[in-house]
Amino acid sequence: MNKNRLEAFSDGMFAxxxxxxxxxxxxxxxxxFKDLQTVFPAFFCYLQSFLFVGVYWxxxxxxxxxxxxxxxxxxxxxxxxxxxxxxxxxxxxxxxQTDFATEAVVVYSIALLLPAFSWQLLQSxxxxxxxxxxxxxxxxxxxxxxxxxxxxxxxxxxxPFAYINPYISExxxxxxxxxxxxxxxxxxxxxxxEKD
Numbered sequence: 157m158n159k160n161r162l163e164a165f166s167d168g169m170f171a172x173x174x175x176x177x178x179x180x181x182x183x184x185x186x187x188x189f190k191d192l193q194t195v196f197p198a199f200f201c202y203l204q205s206f207l208f209v210g211v212y213w214x215x216x217x218x219x220x221x222x223x224x225x226x227x228x229x230x231x232x233x234x235x236x237x238x239x240x241x242x243x244x245x246x247x248x249x250x251x252x253q254t255d256f257a258t259e260a261v262v263v264y265s266i267a268l269l270l271p272a273f274s275w276q277l278l279q280s281x282x283x284x285x286x287x288x289x290x291x292x293x294x295x296x297x298x299x300x301x302x303x304x305x306x307x308x309x310x311x312x313x314x315x316p317f318a319y320i321n322p323y324i325s326e327x328x329x330x331x332x333x334x335x336x337x338x339x340x341x342x343x344x345x346x347x348x349x350e351k352d
Contacts, residue, residue: 159226162234166220169238170213176245177202177209180252198252204326205248207333209241212271218339219279221347222296223286230285233278240271261322265314268329272307276300295342307332 181198184191216237223230247260247267254260279300283293310332314325 159220159223162226162231163217163220166216166234166238167213169242170209170216173241173245174206174209174213177205177248180245180249197255200326201248201252204330204333205244207337208268208329209244211333211336212237212241212275214339215275215336218343218347219282219296222288222292222343223282225285227285229281230278233274233281236274237271237278240267240274243267243270256322256326258318258322261318261325262315265311265318265325265329268314268332269308269311272304272311276304276308279304289346292343292346295340295346299340299343303335306335 181195181202184195244267247264251257251260251264279296283296288296310328314328317324317328
């Protein structure tokens, strides 16, 4: 199968997910800065979720550069990530509307955990169905084991921290997005060298 359709479909889904989130930001009733403060929780939730989904899109783009062959398993794993990510606008709106209520943040934490598990599965299937040079395999395995495991632990820790203080959980989630924000330069270098 050709990976171009998988990339095009995935890119379209990422764009829709990111666009839907902005629709939940409501314009304040008044025209003052004080009125604008009322939408800050919703704006923060939108910003955090936009960053989260954007980081997935960026890393998904890099991972698909390592893929030459697409099979049914890879497509299903990709669909799993897209499904879990499609729930992000819903939980983002819920957290914003409840002003970071504990249970809403717990559900948000779970909504962040599920695509992270799916990402590990997608990377594993991509590796099994495609040839990766030893250098690329080493880099991606290290990234998955280190950054991937740290991400899962932080997302899971967001659940108990939400009962202590939901803002601690939100700060932890933001930390994961920042950790993944800049793609691994080693991956880019290896992919570039392998093109030559």
